[in-house]
Amino acid sequence: MLNDRIEAPWLAAFEQTLGLCGLVAGDSVAILSETQSRDILLQLAELALVRIGCHAFHVRIPTPTSHAPVPVRSTGASKILQHAGPALSALAASTLVLDCTVEGLLHAAELPQLLKGGARVLMVSNEHPEILTRLAPDPALTPKVKAAAKLCKQASKMRVTSAAGTDLTIDIEDAPTAGVWGYTERPGTLAHWPAGVVVCFPKQGTVNGTLVLDAGDINLTFKRYLEQPVTLTIENDFVTKIDGQGTDAELMKRYWAAWNDKNAYAVSHVGFGMNPKARYEALTMYDKIDTNGTELRAFAGNFLFSTGANEFAGRYTDGHFDLPVRNCTIYLDEQCVIQGGQLQGDLA
Structure with a gap:
């Protein structure tokens, strides 16, 4: 600026x-x-x-x-x-x-x-x-975020797929869940601004499958759009394999390895963005020092996958990745809440 x-x-x-x-x-x-x-x-x-x-x-x-x-x-x-x-x-x-x-x-x-x-x-x-x-909070978004959080709390399974090859199954039964709409009115509660996101913290041994980070998806720890795909194999919460050619895969492999901590490879939280004012392309418009990337966590329809600490699964680490993924389809049990990166029904 x-x-x-x-x-x-x-x-x-x-x-x-x-x-x-x-x-x-x-x-x-x-x-x-x-x-x-x-x-x-x-x-x-x-x-x-x-x-x-x-x-x-x-x-x-x-x-x-x-x-x-x-x-x-x-x-x-x-x-x-x-x-x-x-x-x-x-x-x-x-x-x-x-x-x-x-x-x-x-x-x-x-x-x-x-x-x-x-x-x-x-x-x-x-x-x-x-x-x-x-991205000042909009009270009109609040009931939609609350509704999405309620759906997550009521569901027992989250299934995430994409044309790029993602196929991820997450047991979210009784998983601590939070919806954030950008302000907090009640004692003993927390919010963050910018907002417009719902996240679940899966318990131990509940996340399995494949997550494909396609070209154009985002590594927010690096504040970088991926230029080539990176495929993560996830077994019982932990990233066990990192496949991909080029800079993006190399950066992630090196950063994860530097922690020398198994928990850095584990799932922290999963969820999706709901804020129609948040812009996917925003990282291109600001110098890295001017943004923390919270906007990209919240852009509507993204699947937000994060690795690192998850106190609800008994895991603690300073290593952390936030990875907003585009063009996914997300089911909560049998209900489709996001289709090809688009929020569905009353959540849209």
Whole structure:
């Protein structure tokens, strides 16, 4: 982007989104950040909260040193809190925690403690504010995401196929499931912005089959559209074989191997995007530093397949891939919810 100065539409988007979170004058809101956070997001958050009349305060923590063997990007598992009691107490006692950390608290170890304390958390993805403004939450999307989450919770099996060769079966009976529509009104809940996605966290030994990442599909950890197909063989949750020619397969093989951790190859979560405002081609329009790629997780009709940590299956790792896949057909039991990459029925 050109100039990171406060723009009126950006401030209006923050005020609108925070209003959807049910904030009123007098509420205490913690703006959580780190020294590498995007400063303009902190400025917009503070100004919007002041305009609403909230008691806003900052919790700012030095960005910790990474001990990972490779660069870590877009995991949703910030490590800045490090179980620090005073910071956790201040955050948990707030009406809302506005999460402006680089990686976000979505999968952070301390998140359950914050939610148990009664705070609600809105993770503001580390995006340029132009992206956040374009994808400000739309209440009209909320009932559709809720309906999709309900279908996932009621189903026992997810089947994913594609003309490219994907054939994946996932047991989702009693799998923890979340729908995210971009704002949160209830204590003890979390949302992220941008949003418009439903995800399930499969239990142990429940994912089997073949996933074909075709040319044009997306590796969000690398913020890269694939140029050649990569085929993943998945057995009892774990990627056991990686087939493909060229740069994309080579990059994935090397990155996975660098972790030297079997759990990095395991399934984290599966789901699908539902946001009609999210654009598949958006990665071409922004420098990598200006986007976290959350928009690509949410574009309508994509099958979102992710590897890495899954606390519900008892697996923990810092290795993580988010892989939005196009042109898939998804069945929940016998109901087709996505046909060839198009949302069906009331979900469309």
